[in-house]
Amino acid sequence: MSINTEFWNKAARKYAKRPVQDEAAYELTLDRTRSYLHADDRVLEIGCGTGTTALKLADAVNHITGTDVATGMIDIAREKAQGVANVDFSPMAVPGGTPPEAAPYEVVMAFNLLHLIEDTEAVLAQVHGMLKPGGLFISKTVGLADKGAWMRLLISAMRLIGKAPYVKYFRIAEIDDHITRAGFEIIETGNYPASPPNHFVVARKL
Numbered sequence: 790m791s792i793n794t795e796f797w798n799k800a801a802r803k804y805a806k807r808p809v810q811d812e813a814a815y816e817l818t819l820d821r822t823r824s825y826l827h828a829d830d831r832v833l834e835i836g837c838g839t840g841t842t843a844l845k846l847a848d849a850v851n852h853i854t855g856t857d858v859a860t861g862m863i864d865i866a867r868e869k870a871q872g873v874a875n876v877d878f879s880p881m882a883v884p885g886g887t888p889p890e891a892a893p894y895e896v897v898m899a900f901n902l903l904h905l906i907e908d909t910e911a912v913l914a915q916v917h918g919m920l921k922p923g924g925l926f927i928s929k930t931v932g933l934a935d936k937g938a939w940m941r942l943l944i945s946a947m948r949l950i951g952k953a954p955y956v957k958y959f960r961i962a963e964i965d966d967h968i969t970r971a972g973f974e975i976i977e978t979g980n981y982p983a984s985p986p987n988h989f990v991v992a993r994k995l
Contacts, residue, residue, distance in 0.1 A: 801861030836902030840866025
């Protein structure tokens with residue numbers, strides 16, 4: 790099943806105004822991501838939200854295509870991208886959507902996305918198919934499995950009234966296992982921040 794598009798369209802403007810919760814962890818994520826990028830890379834970001842990360846990394850690559858299921862998010866990203874020549878934004882379903890520019894890519898990024906999708910295997914297979922041999926999948930996924938039953942109850946209650954999206958409760962080892970079984974070799978991991986762990990992974994397509 791894909792992401793709840795209606796929820797994220799309604800949340801887009803409020804989401805755009807929300808500050809980064811941990812600026813230091815976000816900057817570290819950008820730095821580690823940037824260290825793997827090259828000037829001739831064509832990059833696809835899935836779940837780009839309002840486009841901030843793609844725009845911050847645009848100077849490190851040839852071109853970035855940012856995609857999101859929510860047209861509300863894409864509208865905001867396009868507003869922010871005016872004057873930036875090597876970034877574009879388009880709606881795309883995950884899993885199952887077709888990227889607006891022809892694959893394969895040197896890099897596919899997915900930050901704070903995998904825990905919002907029910908069919909992890911399907912989206913990772915989609916990513917694998919969009920990468921060149923040896924291409925990189927760079928992701929960051931929150932691990933909420935150890936946060937306790939109270940959080941699950943709270944999110945479930947909020948979902949019933951349309952105030953929260955679907956959330957998958959990953960353990961860190963599960964994230965790595967899903968990526969490995971999808972045909973990738975993990976070459977770097979880290980948790981930025983450490984609690985709750987937001988698990989950063991760089992993986993190479995085998």
